Amino acid sequence: MIIxxxxxxxxxxxxxxxQAGLINSAGFHKPRGAVVTEKHIEQAKxxxxxxxxxxxxxxxxxxxxxxxxxxxxxxxxxxxxVHWYCQAVNDALALQVKMEANKFRAIxxxxxxxxxxxxxxxxxxxxxINDLGFVGIMINPDPGEGDGQTPAMGQEYWYPLYEKMVxxxxxxxxxxxxxxxxxxxFHGHFITEESIAILSLVDSNVFKDFPKLKLxxxxxxxxxxxxxxxxxxxxxxPNDTETFDQRLKQLYFDSxxxxxxxxxxxxxxxxxxxxLFGTERPGAGSKTDPRTxxxxxxxxxxxxxIPWLTAEDKAKIFEKNALQVFSRFKQ
Numbered sequence: 001m002i003i004x005x006x007x008x009x010x011x012x013x014x015x016x017x018x019q020a021g022l023i024n025s026a027g028f029h030k031p032r033g034a035v036v037t038e039k040h041i042e043q044a045k046x047x048x049x050x051x052x053x054x055x056x057x058x059x060x061x062x063x064x065x066x067x068x069x070x071x072x073x074x075x076x077x078x079x080x081x082v083h084w085y086c087q088a089v090n091d092a093l094a095l096q097v098k099m100e101a102n103k104f105r106a107i108x109x110x111x112x113x114x115x116x117x118x119x120x121x122x123x124x125x126x127x128x129i130n131d132l133g134f135v136g137i138m139i140n141p142d143p144g145e146g147d148g149q150t151p152a153m154g155q156e157y158w159y160p161l162y163e164k165m166v167x168x169x170x171x172x173x174x175x176x177x178x179x180x181x182x183x184x185x186f187h188g189h190f191i192t193e194e195s196i197a198i199l200s201l202v203d204s205n206v207f208k209d210f211p212k213l214k215l216x217x218x219x220x221x222x223x224x225x226x227x228x229x230x231x232x233x234x235x236x237x238p239n240d241t242e243t244f245d246q247r248l249k250q251l252y253f254d255s256x257x258x259x260x261x262x263x264x265x266x267x268x269x270x271x272x273x274x275x276l277f278g279t280e281r282p283g284a285g286s287k288t289d290p291r292t293x294x295x296x297x298x299x300x301x302x303x304x305x306i307p308w309l310t311a312e313d314k315a316k317i318f319e320k321n322a323l324q325v326f327s328r329f330k331q
């Protein structure tokens with residue numbers, strides 16, 4: 001079985017229209033009724049294809065869909081419009097899963113907001129996990145979207161969330177979101193924030209305090225596998241007997257990298273035991289490589305082409321690790 005743990009919702013223009021209304025009204029009132037209906041899901045297409053058809057084309061059996069992170073407006077005010085939008089997106093995710101339960105499961109977005117305690121997301125976590133049956137949550141390491149004010153993920157600001165995740169056995173997909181810094185695109189911000197998150201977590205007591213915490217870093221771990229030699233040399237602590245690599249392997253990583261060389265490095269540094277198949281297809285990488293004519297984000301053939309990965313390694317990457325991490329996933 002092939003499980004892609006990094007997919008985003010394809011739901012048409014309704015969510016964008018709803019979001020624009022929230023921003024324009026500045027939260028004066030909460031709109032009524034369903035934002036996205038079954039008709040909208042049925043009509044939603046990516047390049048003329050339904051989402052499930054895109055998955056079938058590349059042989060994916062299940063996809064874990066989540067919100068499109070750059071749309072989640074976590075830095076917007078008032079805070080209530082972030083909650084209303086997040087709820088609408090999660091409702092749309094639940095509807096897509098309901099309509100094609102043989103293809104999708106959902107990872108829910110959190111109504112994180114700049115300068116606000118992470119506990120303000122807890123009601124929505126309870127709703128999506130207990131009521132909607134989602135298999136995980138998506139965590140934005142920088143809800144300020146470039147303002148530099150949110151503590152890094154190794155800090156105690158995040159501890160209430162980690163405690164809840166462990167108690168409920170909920171894995172978290174760490175994924176950057178939008179960025180208001182004009183010098184940095186949101187794609188660049190993804191890599192920056194994911195790298196900062198890893199380094200903060202590795203240089204903290206988070207996994208001593210929460211040894212059962214399950215965090216998956218998107219996009220192959222940002223820049224960290226590539227820069228691992230420098231970070232090995234920077235690990236500090238007079239009584240620290242662990243290496244950087246040992247601490248790094250307390251995290252999980254997806255495979256949303258679009259070249260064989262980077263995938264090889266990810267698997268060498270982090271190990272097949274800590275990597276889960278994820279493509280973000282369809283998404284930012286859904287373009288054809290002019291050198292080969294193949295889709296950049298058709299990641300499966302790249303993994304299968306690595307000769308030193310054993311059959312067991314590939315089984316872990318494509319299926320077994322996802323089944324272990326996402327314990328709420330049921331076929």
